[in-house]
Amino acid sequence: MTRDNNVAKFFENIMKKLLLHVCCAPCSAYVIEQLQKDYDVTIFYFNPNIYPESEYEIRKNESQNYAKKLGINFVEKKMDHNIWLKKIKGFENEPERGKRCFICYKYRLEETAKYALDNNFEIFTTTLSISPHKDSAMINQAGYEISKNFNIEYLENDWKKDGGFKKSCEISRDNEFYRQNYCGCEFSIRK
Numbered sequence: 001m002t003r004d005n006n007v008a009k010f011f012e013n014i015m016k017k018l019l020l021h022v023c024c025a026p027c028s029a030y031v032i033e034q035l036q037k038d039y040d041v042t043i044f045y046f047n048p049n050i051y052p053e054s055e056y057e058i059r060k061n062e063s064q065n066y067a068k069k070l071g072i073n074f075v076e077k078k079m080d081h082n083i084w085l086k087k088i089k090g091f092e093n094e095p096e097r098g099k100r101c102f103i104c105y106k107y108r109l110e111e112t113a114k115y116a117l118d119n120n121f122e123i124f125t126t127t128l129s130i131s132p133h134k135d136s137a138m139i140n141q142a143g144y145e146i147s148k149n150f151n152i153e154y155l156e157n158d159w160k161k162d163g164g165f166k167k168s169c170e171i172s173r174d175n176e177f178y179r180q181n182y183c184g185c186e187f188s189i190r191k
Contacts, residue, residue: 015040018155019116021108021126023047023184025062025177030168031127031159032070039123043067046111048079049104050184062178069175077111084185092187097135100187106142113150123153130159130168133183 018039022028028043035041045063050056056079067074087107091100109126116124126143129136136158147154159165172179182189 016122017042017120019044019112019119019121019124021046021112021124021128022063023127024059024180025066025175026168026172026179027127027130028063029066029171029175029177030164031130032066032072033167033171034159034164035125036070036072042073042075042121044075044077044112044115044124046077046079046108046115047184048081048084049108050079051081051186053081055180055184058178059180059184066175066177075115077115088185094187096133096183096188097138100185101135101183102138102142104185105139106146109139109142109146109154110150113146113152113154117150117152121152123155125155125157127159129157130165131183132160132165136160 016039018035018041020028020031020035020041020043022043022045032041043063045060047056047059050059060076064074064076084104084107088100088103091098091103094100105128109124112124112126126139128134129139140156140158143154143156
């Protein structure tokens with residue numbers, strides 16, 4: 001093999017740095033498993049929608065502990081629930097998967113893209129599409145728009161496909177993760 005071929009082979013094997021927006025450990029488990037095959041993954045925890053703060057802390061700690069177990073970097077951007085409330089104002093009564101959710105996805109993915117750009121990541125994505133309660137097309141639309149606006153690559157996916165959600169549930173059970181019964185905001189709490 002020539003020197004040029006060796007250099008080319010070396011660069012082929014360098015994994016792109018990917019910033020993964022994570023909403024909770026149960027949703028992230030399978031996604032991380034899949035992404036680590038091809039990317040250098042860092043977890044980004046930014047979820048100002050989660051209410052109450054005690055719920056936010058439980059989900060954050062679970063995600064952080066799982067990242068530590070896997071040896072993955074974990075970054076938290078502190079939440080400000082009041083800013084999130086201002087962003088979704090007027091859409092509080094929207095149904096799940098409605099306009100409120102799109103605004104929420106977009107806000108969280110914008111902050112993910114900004115952090116990625118500021119910290120030399122080449123690509124970003126989210127775990128949000130693994131939930132059967134989420135509209136993957138809506139999530140990917142937000143990611144695609146942000147990708148174009150910020151000039152950074154977005155990895156589009158529907159993680160629930162091909163049994164992804166089921167596999168995530170199995171990994172969650174094996175790790176005894178705390179599993180919430182609502183998306184996160186006070187408007188999504190099932191009564």
